[in-house]
Amino acid sequence: MKIALFGNPNTGKSSMFNLLTGLRQQVSNFPGVTIEKRSGTFKIGVQKHQLTDFPGTYSIYPHSLDEEIVSQVVTNPTHEDFPELAIVVVEASNLERNMLLFTQLYDLKIPLVLVLNMWDIAEKNGIKIDIPALESLFPGTPMITMNARIGLGKERLFAAISTSKRAQEVIPFYNGFFPSPINDKDAQKQEIQDRYEKLRAILPTIQGKKSSVKSTFSRKLDAILIHRFWGYFIFSAVLLIIFQFIFAFATFPMDWIEHLFITLSTWLSGALPDGVFNNLLTQGILPGIGGVLMFIPQIALLFFFIALLEESGYLSRVVFIMDRLMRPFGLNGKSIVPLMSSVACAIPGIMATRTISDWKERLITIIIAPLMSCSARIPVYTLLIALVIPKTYVFGFISLQGLVLFALYSLGLVAALLLALILKKFIRSKDKGFLIMEMPEYKKPRWSNIMISITEKIKVFVWDAGKVILAISIILWVLAAYGPSDSMSSKIRAVKETSLYKKSTEPQKETMIASAKLEGSFIGITGKYIEPIISPLGYDWKIGISLISSFAAREVFVGSLSTIYAVHDENERQENLQTHLKEARRSDGTPVYSLATGASLMVFYVFAMQCMATLAVVKKETKSWRWPLIQLVIMGIMAYVGALITYFILT
């Protein structure tokens, strides 16, 4: 049987989907997480059912792309996804608003099962619902209470699905013309008003206490957390604490991972016979992969905190206060959810813009979303911060390194807001969108959900980024180990003739020869070509090569640097990347990674569109090459100018 899941946003449809299908669709205490339909299967006894989870919507009349899909399916019985049975999920403590969609689906004569979800919260709030009375109003529709998050009521739901039979001739809930014509907004408005009036008249007779009354605890907390001043103060403090944690607690596991790769590399180098494959493995692949994988603890910590904030319900409050902050910059309230999602990754963020009804508003949000610092920037930021920012404490307890990380995230947000303001001048929209969002109750986070979220994200990071890093490490190593036949030898000859070489010790001579070979390699020659473009920013050719390779994905920057410096290190000291970078010197003997260069690189990565996957998604979402290219150019100019100014100021 084809079964559909419908309901308002954040009523627990995705939890229900996961509960029934055993899949792990992303769920959160946050509206608008599901922006497209997703299908899975489940069995009751021997009977197999196909379940489709649809985006949350308040009525069958769409206001955005994600809502449109619900409307297209339910109003067209010939549609391939038209359900044989629909499970309508409502929040038991908020019946009045949630029941509108149910009454519309009921009048469309779709066989239904009504699930009164989050029953625990309703009970806690003292709400009593007379289920038989409610069932008598909608004959043929089984109604069950559930708590999908913990799986309570699953058996009742299975029984309801198995026995569900809907009489074809039922008395419609709404007596007027239905469904209202798709272009007649006035008729739709009137219909919705009439339905609400009828619901308001009926519901008090079947529920003991007025619904939608937030618990005192939630109200008290909201008074502080969405306060005009304290709301922002607390949010800034929360972010600051997160970044402090990222630096304070990730160091130990990071060192452990790094040490593991160095040990493995040293062991393999001795265990395998000498040769090019040995070199590729120990100087190319392992440093490249290890250099990025060591940042897993920091990324896991970031996702842990994001999941914790989502699960608890605090992130919805953040959306609310950010809406207030962003309005002066002309941003649609609905832009906030995509921008917040972009902190984890710009790709789901850009896809979440489908909830924005106005095309121009949506386009602006798509263009600015990658400016929000994503998790792929974490390896770059933390590597550079640890390199050029001293490990000191402000006021004795705030880590300066954590503070700089906070500043980089803030810079991305400010840049996104300013760019939105500028884009508004060029991309004018008539439709002023607005955000309607229900504040969910604060909930005790479910650790299993948090762990699922972290493991899924880490899996994606390791597997998806890992494959690209592996491929790029191999290519970079080959380009760094080989060069035009006379180029490498002539460089070596030139070095050997210098007086500095003759005066140097044996290990120093080896390093100088390795440097000369690298400069004469394909990668060295290419790097020298691009050096004039990037030298005003304080970068040498090795940084330049890493910048180019990181166009595939930002974290590749770290992997590329690891590979280049590992090839450079002919002494087989198997040092870590930090040590290599600290020891790197320019021809005049000054360190390559000074504060100015490090800060300039960080600013570059705040602004630069170094992500092929994001560009591809922008191309798919905008259905043209024009917008990803415009985005690439805008962000490229911002990155170059921003890095140039930073380097200029700090030198």
Add this chain to the structure above:
Amino acid sequence: MIQEIAVVLLLILSLVYLCYRVNRKFFSKEKGCDTCAFSGKEKIEPLN
């Protein structure tokens, strides 16, 4: 000799993989997001 062949094979594989990835991301008709955390068992369809 075996080591050289292994390196050449890995290089070719890497280049082919990167080309495949660029092609799939920019030119295929598949769903846009293949880096999001889906389980892989779900049938995911684009909106339009």
